[in-house]
Amino acid sequence: MPITVQIPTALRRHTEGVGKLDCSAGNLNDLFTVLDEKFPALKPHLRDEAGQIRRFLNVYVNEEDIRFLGGPTYAFQDGDEILLVPSIAGGCA
């Protein structure tokens, strides 16, 4: 499935400065595998030791939190835009 993924500045030092990537992935696990292969240094920043998405990394599909779409197994659609956004804690809104 052709999709686009946006990578935040904080992770771009592991992607040789790449902030946006067009690629093909069926779901989030697929996408992370694609990113792992393309940018090996990025891998530990996306998933923890247990292989789970890092707690402070939020994933959005076309502006919707992926957790409201059923989580990591959500099947991407053609042209989906995936946003990786750090969760900003340490304060209050």
Added chain:
Amino acid sequence: MAHYELRCRECGKSWGNQPRSICDDCFSPLEVRYDYDALRAGFTREKIAARAPNMWRYAPLLPLPADYHASLPVGFTPLLSAPSLGKQIGARKLVIKNDAVCLPTLSFKDRVVAVALANARAFGFNTVSCSSTGNLANSVAAQAARNGFKSWIFIPADLEPAKILGTQVYGAKLVCIAGSYDQVNRLCSQIADEHRWGFVNVNLRPYYAEGSKTFGFEIAEQLGWCLPDNVVCPMAGGSLIVKIAKAFDELITLGLVEAKPVKFFGAQATGCSPISTAVKAGRTEIEPVKPKTIARSLAIGNPADGRYAIRAITKSGGWSEDVSDPEVVEGIQTLAETEGIFTETAGGVTVGCARKLYREGRITPDETTVLCITGNGLKTTDALVGKYEAEEPIAPKLVEFERYLQGTLDVPETVEA
């Protein structure tokens, strides 16, 4: 050398002092850490008492540039005993920390913004910004005007009109987003990633959040340098309750108060209660929700500090409650009628949850319990629409008034001259 610096809350890496809120290594949030040994001699009850009655009296325990001169007397709001409210909800030692009258914009957000802007100046920003459910918008706009910053404020488009007007009046650039607060917040994270602005609750967030500690310092000082038994605190992002706990811990560390257990109780609206739900279920992480409540200032479905709030509550032996929207309105009315304090919807949540906590026996009547009132009712009057009948006018004649009096059951007592 500053006596404080940013450290990663999870991996402990030091990041010095800079506008940043996450650790690039593990993506975890950053927290301001202090050199308490260096502070010990300069932070005593006597030295604090000699300073003006505002939040800057606690400056050594805030992340402030060495040469910073505050331009506003923020904080040091009243701590009031609340016997009449106590009678209604079954409490004998109830006190209210009333930030409904915090300067300059009538909410506890004035504290955090004051610290954030001190740092924005030091980092060289001339534009400050925020995502907000309203109170923060008001405070950033006002304090930016006062301190010569430009301000760009991002809010959900359907906020209460008073909170929108109360931002625009200061000359702020208001950007209304067709979406929820959580969406506005996510957008601001992306904008902060692209534009070098001082976002008080994104890249300045670790500094900003420290301002909330002054709410806790004041509670302890106003109780005669004692800690209370319980604190009932409204929760949106979950930071305030965490920072009050940090404030109490710091006062114990520096020997200003005696160590004692304090239980922390969180308060949320049922229509947006991700933290409360997690506490009740015994979970350590929150599950995000889509908010549906009139308590707009608490309507954050993905609370940034949720996990830390859960930890602070459970570690203390406290609990978290939530109340329905009708209970929120009833809480606002009860506080106004019993203690003469008009709070916003978040305060209604706190009062409603406190009532539940006493009823459930989670708080007992003779414990000293502080209710945190964090915002002013004049900003959310729409919550009370339809609650009071419009009065029919009468002619300005005594005979008309006497007739009106006869139709009233609640006739005031006459006092003999």
